Amino acid sequence: MTVSARSANLDGMLARMTARGFRSTKPRRAVIDAFVRSRRYLTARELHEKLAATRGTNGSPAIGLATVYRTLEVMREIGAATEQVQAHGEIAYLYCPIEHHHHAVCTKCHRVEDVPCASIARFENTLAHELRFTLTQHRMEFFGICRSCARR
Numbered sequence: 001m002t003v004s005a006r007s008a009n010l011d012g013m014l015a016r017m018t019a020r021g022f023r024s025t026k027p028r029r030a031v032i033d034a035f036v037r038s039r040r041y042l043t044a045r046e047l048h049e050k051l052a053a054t055r056g057t058n059g060s061p062a063i064g065l066a067t068v069y070r071t072l073e074v075m076r077e078i079g080a081a082t083e084q085v086q087a088h089g090e091i092a093y094l095y096c097p098i099e100h101h102h103h104a105v106c107t108k109c110h111r112v113e114d115v116p117c118a119s120i121a122r123f124e125n126t127l128a129h130e131l132r133f134t135l136t137q138h139r140m141e142f143f144g145i146c147r148s149c150a151r152r
């Protein structure tokens with residue numbers, strides 16, 4: 001999904017958030033915007049640093065680490081984020097559109113691209129015929145080298 005498509009999703013996500021009773025404050029929206037734009041797993045601390053780095057340029061007030069934590073938690077609660085526990089125990093989050101999709105992960109820069117789900121019917125058939133297994137859910141992740149890393 002492109003960055004513009006993801007930003008277009010922002011409004012829908014904010015609506016979803018307020019529908020669930022979470023307040024859509026300005027700092028929270030700034031956190032969500034930065035979160036949606038980053039294409040790798042980030043801990044609250046890392047996202048907070050990223051926000052702090054851009055702050056001086058647009059003159060908006062500082063956003064506290066607690067706000068970042070809470071916003072990421074809200075994103076997870078409304079189903080717009082997946083989490084990954086890091087080696088040191090900290091939780092990293094990745095923005096995930098609500099629609100079913102898969103991930104292509106770059107093993108060099110850790111960028112994550114969303115991949116639409118395709119050709120699952122073939123697997124479903126194999127499972128049904130050869131194993132008499134009814135598929136109800138699946139998970140897939142692809143690993144490789146992203147476009148910009150391949151160019152280097």
Ligand SMILES: [Zn+2]
Pocket residue numbers: 095096097101102103114
């Ligand atoms: Zn995703």
Ligand SMILES: [Zn+2]
Pocket residue numbers: 106107108109110111145146147148149150
């Ligand atoms: Zn890469």
Ligand SMILES: [Zn+2]
Pocket residue numbers: 100101102117118120138
């Ligand atoms: Zn799928």
